[in-house]
Amino acid sequence: MRPKLVVGNWKMNGSRAANAALLHGILEGLGDARAQVAVCVPAPYLFQCEEILKGSPVAWGAQDVSCHPVGAYTGEVCMSMLQDFGSRYVIVGHSERRAYHGETNELVARKAKAALEAGLTPIVCIGETLEQREAGQTMEVVNAQLEAVLEAVGVDAVDKIVLAYEPVWAIGTGKTATPEMAQEVHAGLRQKLRGCNADAAQRTLVLYGGSMKPDNAADLMAQPDIDGGLIGGAALKAADFLGIIRSAN
Numbered sequence: 001m002r003p004k005l006v007v008g009n010w011k012m013n014g015s016r017a018a019n020a021a022l023l024h025g026i027l028e029g030l031g032d033a034r035a036q037v038a039v040c041v042p043a044p045y046l047f048q049c050e051e052i053l054k055g056s057p058v059a060w061g062a063q064d065v066s067c068h069p070v071g072a073y074t075g076e077v078c079m080s081m082l083q084d085f086g087s088r089y090v091i092v093g094h095s096e097r098r099a100y101h102g103e104t105n106e107l108v109a110r111k112a113k114a115a116l117e118a119g120l121t122p123i124v125c126i127g128e129t130l131e132q133r134e135a136g137q138t139m140e141v142v143n144a145q146l147e148a149v150l151e152a153v154g155v156d157a158v159d160k161i162v163l164a165y166e167p168v169w170a171i172g173t174g175k176t177a178t179p180e181m182a183q184e185v186h187a188g189l190r191q192k193l194r195g196c197n198a199d200a201a202q203r204t205l206v207l208y209g210g211s212m213k214p215d216n217a218a219d220l221m222a223q224p225d226i227d228g229g230l231i232g233g234a235a236l237k238a239a240d241f242l243g244i245i246r247s248a249n
Contacts, residue, residue, distance in 0.1 A: 004035040004221060004248035005162065005205050005228035007123060008235025009063060009091060012042060019045055023052045025238030030057060035228065035248035038089050039235065040123070043077050046085035054086065061089030061120070064097060067110040079118035090115050091230075093125045093145070095168045105145050109152035116153055116160055123162045123230065124149050125209065126189075130169035138167075139188050146189060150196055158193055159200035162207060164230040165189065170210030172232060179219045179226075182208050186225035214243030221248050 019041070030037070038059040041049055049060040066076040082090060092115065093108035108124065115122035126145040128138045142165065153161065165185050170176050177185075186206050193201035208220050209230035220226055228248060234240040 002203065002205060002227050005207060006035050006037050006231065006241075006245050006248055007089065007164075007207065007229070008039040008231050008241055009094070009209075010039065010041045010235060011063070011096075011232060013236055014042055014045055016045075016048060019048055020052065022236065022238055023049065023058075026058060026241060027053075027056055029238060029242045030245070033057070033245050033249060035245050037245055040089060040091050043081075046082065046087060050086045059088040060085075061087040061091070061123075063091045063094065065090045065092070065111060065115065065120075067107065067114045069114075079114055079120060082120060083118060087120060089121050089123055089162070091123045091125060091164075093149075095125060095127055095166055095171060099168075105148035108145070109148040112149050112161060113152040116157055121160070121162055123164050123207070125164045125166050125230070127166040127168050127171075127209070133167065133169060138185060142185065142189060143192055146192055150193075155196045155200075158197040159203040162205045163189060164207040164209040166209030166230065172211070174211060176211045176213075176216055176220075177208075179216075179223050182210070182220060183223035183225055186223065190225050212244060214240055214247065217244040217247035 040061045040063050043062055053060055062082050066078050092111040097103045112122040112124050126142045128141040132141050167177050193204055205227040207228045207230045208226050212229040212231055213234050
């Protein structure tokens with residue numbers, strides 16, 4: 001049985017005071033949670049996360065990273081910088097990066113490969129827009145996004161990545177795929193993985209990333225191919241985040 005993983009994506013939110021209150025609130029309420037837990041934070045706050053979370057059950061990471069190891073790339077953050085602050089995870093290919101920064105499937109794949117080579121776990125986001133879903137193109141879109149990553153990292157690394165299915169139409173809109181809708185896509189993704197490496201596919205974590213909240217988390221994570229959540233807004237409130245974590249037990 002695969003472990004559950006709950007990851008908070010803070011997006012562009014936070015302050016030193018707010019972060020400290022949130023992280024301490026999570027640690028105080030975590031108890032004996034069986035799910036793996038992590039937070040992916042804005043790069044300036046990685047040091048603060050390391051200070052507060054080091055030695056705790058909560059891992060941390062970044063929301064994006066450059067595919068280049070070092071050099072003249074003003075404003076970018078490289079893998080070794082994330083390593084300097086003890087990061088375990090890095091999100092790549094979030095729909096907001098694809099939409100607002102023009103990130104292609106190929107660039108996302110390069111970032112995932114670079115993360116693995118640096119010893120980090122990439123959380124690879126894939127998902128379709130509302131127009132694509134209504135046109136019946138969901139699996140075509142997500143499979144193309146996944147294929148680019150698998151081609152870059154190789155079949156032996158299938159279970160070294162974490163996938164996050166995030167229907168773009170359900171992010172920050174309050175709309176959520178029903179558990180059955182989400183399961184259908186997750187099952188299709190796992191079938192795609194089996195075609196590359198059947199054994200590893202059974203170990204690969206596939207998270208749901210579209211407006212998961214305490215009141216729908218249990219039903220979503222009860223599905224056989226949903227292995228946790230990539231949490232946006234609900235990760236900014238300790239009580240809500242803890243409620244989702246408890247739903248994964």
